[in-house]
Amino acid sequence: MLETKEIAALFNLIDDPDEEVYSTVSQRITDFGTNIIPNLENLWENTLREDVQERIEILIHKLHYSDLVNDIAQWNSSAYNDLLFGALLVSKFQYPELQTTPVLQEIEKIRRNVWLELNSFLTPLEQANVITSIIYNYYNLKGAEITYANPDDFLLHKVLQTKKGNTLSNGVLYLVLAALLDIPVKAINVPKHFVLAYFKKDYDAAVHKGNPQQYIQFYVDATTGQPFSHKDIELYFKRISVPIASFYFRPISNKRIIQMLVEELAKCFMAPKVQYKQEELLKLAALLD
Known part of the structure; x- marks a missing residue:
């Protein structure tokens, strides 16, 4: 001291x-x-x-x-905005003494279990089903709608500990594992929902300038890991009365995902006594603009 x-x-x-x-x-x-x-x-x-x-x-x-x-x-x-590292930085807002090694070990354990079930003969849908089976069935990860009563629901290390997250934190875990396994899953801009899209292997946002939707094979509900089709996504847009546009199917960058995570976490601190935390989180989100 x-x-x-x-x-x-x-x-x-x-x-x-x-x-x-x-x-x-x-x-x-x-x-x-x-x-x-x-x-x-x-x-x-x-x-x-x-x-x-x-x-x-x-x-x-x-x-x-x-x-x-x-x-x-x-x-x-940094040149490469690692999603896992970014998510752990968000966790450190609430848990500044967080030891990241146990989290990385748990992620690696899950990755290895998924990897052992994968092979080159599986179709993309079968690969997605393997990830879902390991995360949501074998590891018993539960998903819930986003509420702002418990900040831990947004923090990756707590999601791994409690096996309970919301669509955003579960989606981050799914994306981290997909990246480690070199599986082309990306988050996209669907309004009012955090949706994952399984892209064709050769899709490159920097090269393919047309409508990204044509390179999407199917979608994944990040809350439950369940896949759904183009028809399902069209019905969703119709239900929320939003015209479909190519913008909504562009992959979201890791930087934007972490910014969204910070912005949503900030909504957990509306009470006057902790409002200073909301202000701090919004300042962190502004750093990511």
Whole structure:
């Protein structure tokens, strides 16, 4: 732990009722960076007042958030925006001490189980059915509609732990596995729904400038892993009264998927007491524009 007279003096002022004084004190504390977190945790453990503990928790969160902003910015500017790494960065908003190694090991275990069931003689639909069978049946992953009562439903590591996610987080897991297995599944822009599309193997968005829909073989419901047809997607557009356009069938970039994940997670923090988290998440989403 850092030990200085200045830190001791600052800690004595954490409970100051004057908001201007507290604002100055909190800014100076956060200037020390994450090295001061052990001091704050020790102070929290030796503090009986709940209001002071809340202030300490917010200070620790701000310090972790500052690091996360830097990590997201680096991920954003990298040549290859790895979807798995991006999803784990989102998890670190709520769980800054997250150890990623167990998550990577669990992903690899699932990938290997799928890989063992695949072979070059399977049709694309049969390949998709293998992925669905392993994830949703063997591993018992459950899917639910998006609600904003539980932030964990959006976090990949918690989805793996609890075996329960929503259409967005389950879809991210499906996409991560498909990429690791070199299976051409992409998320597309279907409105009001997170839909996965199984593209033809030779499809390249940079080369094929026509309507991407002609290169899609079928679709996958990310919530349940169930495949559905072009006829089904046409009926869906008719039901929501949206004219079909080629834009809706373009693959979404990994950067946009992570941005969507952050934006949806932000909606879990509408209550006044945690609204600062919503503001922070929207700032992270803006970094990805």
